[in-house]
Amino acid sequence: MNKTKLVLILILILFGSSITAAQSATPVAAVQSFYAFDRAHSQTFNRQNVNARKKWLSPELSRLFDNELRRQDALLKKNSTDKPYFGDGFPFQPLQEACDGAGKYRSPVVKQDFRKGTRAAVTVTFSYPKSCKAADPVIYTIGLVRKGGGWLIDDLNTGEDHSLKEVLSSRDY
Numbered sequence: 001m002n003k004t005k006l007v008l009i010l011i012l013i014l015f016g017s018s019i020t021a022a023q024s025a026t027p028v029a030a031v032q033s034f035y036a037f038d039r040a041h042s043q044t045f046n047r048q049n050v051n052a053r054k055k056w057l058s059p060e061l062s063r064l065f066d067n068e069l070r071r072q073d074a075l076l077k078k079n080s081t082d083k084p085y086f087g088d089g090f091p092f093q094p095l096q097e098a099c100d101g102a103g104k105y106r107s108p109v110v111k112q113d114f115r116k117g118t119r120a121a122v123t124v125t126f127s128y129p130k131s132c133k134a135a136d137p138v139i140y141t142i143g144l145v146r147k148g149g150g151w152l153i154d155d156l157n158t159g160e161d162h163s164l165k166e167v168l169s170s171r172d173y
Helices: 002-023 027-042 046-058 059-078 164-170
Strands: 108-116 119-126 140-147 148-155
Touching: 027 046, 027 108, 027 119, 027 140, 027 148, 046 059, 059 148, 059 164, 148 164
Parallel strands: none
Antiparallel strands: 108 119, 119 140, 140 148
16 A cells, blocks of 8 residues: 555656646746747647647636637638638747748747746747848747746737737737
8 A cells, every 4th residue: 555655656746847847947948948849749720739838828828829719719600711810820930931042940049038036038039041041030029927936938029019918818800
């Protein structure tokens, strides 16, 4: 009986440490971990892919994505031929646009912008290879919050007029 309890305790400790490992100790490490996953997995905006990214997302951003999935389902029921707002996929990467050369963005460069208390921001720079002479780098700013000992993505600004949370909170697009 005692051996069984010991084995269960060890399993719980190992499971708990694997969850903590996903929540990185620094904002930069959290975003790098997220992009390693995001770039290697499907960009289709659906329930399965939202759930796969939740360990990197703040509770508020997760809730907004869940609401958006419901809104998208309602839109498609009414207008099955319409393209939903996230019809091109998740907004965490720029679209792969053609260029003069290879046409693929390099791995993003992540740098800390600021960190104060439980809030932080990092910049993520996507750039084409030098063979894409006319292509300018694309820079995103990601806001993070510290929760449960780790850093979670709380917002995204792509340099447009509105942040991701503003878009997801809006009744109209």
